[in-house]
Amino acid sequence: MPEPAALAEELRARGRLCDEVVDLHRLSGGSSRETWAFTALAGSDRSRYVLRRDPDGEADPVRTRHEAIALTAASRHGVPGPELVSWSDSAARLGSPYLLMTHVEGEAIPRRILRDERYAAAREVLGRQLGRAAATLHAVPEDELDGLSEADPLEAIRERYDLVGQHRPVLELAFRRLAADRPPRSERRALVHGDFRVGNVLVGEAGLTAVLDWELVHRGDPAEDLGWLCVRAWRFSGPLPVGGVATFADLFDGYEEVAGVRPDVDAVRWWQLVGTLNWAVICLWQAHRHFSGMTRSVELAAIGRRVVEQEHDLLRLLGEG
């Protein structure tokens, strides 16, 4: 647990007013990172902050550095989200690498965003807003991305699949077909969020308030983020194909408003299949964490039976050509 006094000192060192840190509590969600919320008191002022921190003994300085580069650049260019107050990839200051940011109001839980009456107006505009946010983050100039890396997507997924060691003919078929149907490499190597979907954004009553969870950020083809957003799992059983709440026209119209051009829909389609394959392998990996004894968990075990949902979707999507 982070020390309130150390947090107060860190805020003051960054020029923020803070006499005392109160109401420090852990937020749920995020299995690889701890997320804490707290309030800084300064006279009669109250300011809320969020701390994302690697668990003790599980420091991942590279991931923290990547996330800091991305958050800084995205916020400078107008992607909605928190302001990064301070960060460190060392354990010296707060016991573990961390990102300290301002608190943004909004709902993250997909079920509520999709179904609560409170977000009815937000749902009407969310697709277009997601399109605008994606285009904005993809427009970050390349010279601000120093330090971010790029990996071949199929090789990265294959590596994890091989680590699990469960052999699945449908997934092998998808690897083979996707390798054969690879779209031409996009000229621009853009900032790619890497996990851009409902569940990793905050939504208020007027719509999108923040793009969060940048820990998989990298350089690559901007169509990747749009394809991932269109994976069936991220509909959460909602009625519309984009995050359960929007049409492709909403998403691409919003994208075009900022980018000036519509996304390459053939590339988005390829990345939608890559995303479905990736999610299948992540499900296998989660079950593997249970079986290997890394983390015995009924929840991780149950995810193993979700692989077949993605296999079903892969066969359907491959069949559509």
Added chain:
Amino acid sequence: MGLHRYPSAGEAVEAVRESLLGEDRGDAYLARVAAHLLAIVERELAAARGDAWLDERLAELGVDDEDALAAEVRAGTWDERYDELVGVLDEITDERLRVANPRHLAPVDDDDPRSG
């Protein structure tokens, strides 16, 4: 290697048992996850098709198990007999889905981004 696996029914029940008696005790969310997993096992026990059915389907493709089939697919052995392969994979996948999550079998025809 059976029709329903990773976790198998036995492994699923084991995970639920551990959860009932371990640190998870009293956690409402994990209790729902455990109930969901038991519902899958329940459907599996009630299903008419099992491992023997899977072996028959694999025999139609001339392989003994899914490891062998996966290796052949990876090597390109099925590139020229794609429809035959996919026909059997569809059958096996749908049978698994009827146990794991029958609601996911509902047809979806609106998620092609090329339509936007």
